[in-house]
Amino acid sequence: MRKEGAKLELDNDSTSIKEMLEAVRLAKEAQAKYQEFSQDQVDRIVKHVAEAAYQASEKLARIAVEETGMGVTEHKKIKNELGSMGVYQSIKDEKTVGIISENKKEKITEIAYPFGVIAGIVPTTNPTSTAFFKTLISLKSQNAIVVSPHPSAVKCTVEALQVCHDAAIEAGAPEGIIGWISRPTMAATTELMHHQDIQLILATGGGGLVRAAYSSGKPAYGVGPGNVPVYIDRSANVSKAVKLIVDSKTFDNGTICATEQAIVVHKNVKEMTIRELKNNGAYFLSASEKALLENVISPIRGKLNPAIVGKSAERIASMSGIKVPAGTRILIAEEDSIGKEIPFSIEKLSPIFALYTAADLEEAKKICQELLNIGGRGHSLALHTNDDDVTRMFGLEMPVSRVLVNTLASIGAAGATTGLTASLTLGCGSYGGNITADNITARHLINIKRIAYGIKDVEIPKPSQSIEKRVSNDEIVEQVIKKATGNQMKNIDTEMITQLVKSVIEQYQKS
Structure with a gap:
């Protein structure tokens, strides 16, 4: 019986990992296309996804409570609304594509570029609202996302992601920009976090999972526990x-x-x-x-x-x-x-x-x-x-x-x-072993390159002559001593020769 259980677990892991690998492959291809989109195109997609998620808030709240046995439907609806339109309102005016700022006085131009494919880990306590939130901030920042739901909240999380996916495609996003594992296992989640094509991890869950994200070797935003x-x-x-x-x-x-x-x-x-x-x-x-x-x-x-x-x-x-x-x-x-x-x-x-x-x-x-x-x-x-x-x-x-x-x-x-900032991932800073104390949002999912013009003149001084002379004096002394010893002069006083040569050179330089 134990062997059968182990075999079933291996089979589940294998199926889950295959699904994850395919989702990452598609996400990478989609993101390569998506990063060529303009800010207007991105914003249109994000808005459409947020509106679709908001409309599904009540339905998904009900599914989440039924599946997990946790929480209150009316309250999960509010969380879903915050994770959709609440998040959208907080990010809709941010520039996240191409040139995002130009400081004419300091002559600095800032250009945003995405991480690539993001791994999203979603908890059982707030599954649908977190799925909405992580999807929206990923899309706003021109990233693709692949989500690993909590095994106890798979149905509602996948349903939420499906709503986002369909709305994104309808608004013109490339197919595969939002992916997920429909039969998640710990093995598949671990493989996802270590996958070479994952550039960033958004981890929300237990302490062990967050530590695993931090130890994956990838940039990661995780959150500590609250008390x-x-x-x-x-x-x-x-x-x-x-x-x-x-x-x-x-x-x-x-x-x-x-x-x-x-x-x-x-x-x-x-x-x-x-x-x-x-x-x-x-x-x-x-x-x-x-x-x-x-x-x-x-x-x-x-x-x-x-x-x-x-x-x-x-x-x-x-x-x-x-x-x-x-x-x-x-x-x-x-x-x-x-x-x-x-x-x-x-x-x-x-x-x-x-x-x-x-x-x-x-x-x-x-x-x-x-x-x-x-x-x-x-x-x-x-x-x-x-x-x-x-x-x-x-x-x-x-x-x-x-x-x-x-x-x-x-x-x-x-x-x-x-x-x-409206967010379902709250950083705990150095107090909690996190990289940031911020409420995580779209700006945390972009990199910024900077064009910087020279605006200050700096005079680079030339080496002083005295240093050159000291160096050459020392070289002359060394050569004289070598020559003297080379001629096998007996009872030579090298210190006396050194002082004599330096004295002659100084007199010569004064003249």
């Missing part, structure tokens, strides 16, 4: 803050990596915060219930149970043997410990909160820092305050790439409720 703390300052509008936090946490059942994971509350507003949380559908766990849920969050300490990801609070409570009122939106337990072995303090990707109490601002910063240190460095932090000094302090001191103030962190980080 976003949210601090409720004593100056905050608590009622408004709590509503935003609960809405954010329950958005798509917490599947977005920028979603808040732990609440840190100033002791002065703790009672009010607890009251408002309960008013917004929170259920506070007793000590015994907390212990039950800990074993469901992390049966093996330090590892998240994937079975709870994207599930509702009521569903997770039922899995834990906890009875909660109908309509419960989030599960909360008070916590005072932090560590990878503390289930409530890790990234949970579900509507579960830890609640920490801070005696003052310094303790609040310390708690947030420790939460980020166990997973989430470089990603994001949420803040509810009306004190600009507090905002600046957190901005300067926290090891994150985004500080989201008085908004929903989950979708605010992606640009839905903030002025940040």
Whole structure:
């Protein structure tokens, strides 16, 4: 039986790899044609793809929830709309083809050129919206893309890519410009990332996959995990803050990596915060219930149970043997410990909160820092305050790439409720071991060559005569000594000869 299973796995790998190789071949051929397109042609294709994706948002949201069992259809629809027209609006006016800027004063001309064929790795938590997003920014930057979907989200991801592909071809793009693996395996995904014709990797997924992308030897944009703390300052509008936090946490059942994971509350507003949380559908766990849920969050300490990801609070409570009122939106337990072995303090990707109490601002910063240190460095932090000094302090001191103030962190980080660039791939910078702290977009997928004219005159000095003379003097001395010793002069004082010759030469040069 084991041999049959191994053979089946090998057969699946072989089929998947063959499909990948063909997709890359076609993508390379298509991209060679596509890079000859004008900016207008590219923009027309990108717009048509974005509109088609937007129109399919609701249908694909439904398919994604049915296939993965994660999230909320209405919320995935919003993510699909952000990943399509939201992304389009943020990139539509960017120049990405040919000459993109001319600085007449500095006499610098910038010319964009694409990477070529991009490998896109798509996660199970946000499959269709990420497929839209990566396709659009690749097309905008004149690249082709080949996508490896998550095995648990193949149907919805391929459906999303098919929508994009058909719209692109209809708008005049070359056949093969968007490709995918319809039966993905880890072997095929690994081969895709190492393929000689892949020039860049866009990796969204687990830590192991992102590390594999970075170790492939190719340029790669990957993202670190999120473990976003949210601090409720004593100056905050608590009622408004709590509503935003609960809405954010329950958005798509917490599947977005920028979603808040732990609440840190100033002791002065703790009672009010607890009251408002309960008013917004929170259920506070007793000590015994907390212990039950800990074993469901992390049966093996330090590892998240994937079975709870994207599930509702009521569903997770039922899995834990906890009875909660109908309509419960989030599960909360008070916590005072932090560590990878503390289930409530890790990234949970579900509507579960830890609640920490801070005696003052310094303790609040310390708690947030420790939460980020166990997973989430470089990603994001949420803040509810009306004190600009507090905002600046957190901005300067926290090891994150985004500080989201008085908004929903989950979708605010992606640009839905903030002025940040609309993106489904959020860089974590050097804090998180990433090459950039930006929200990844089309400009990250182009190279820029520069024509630079000379604008400054520089006088290059000639070697000084004194140096030449010193060199020639030394040579003369050396020749005299050689000649003297060559004639077998006995009891010769070479130091005396050296001084004598130099003295004669100096007298000669003065005359």
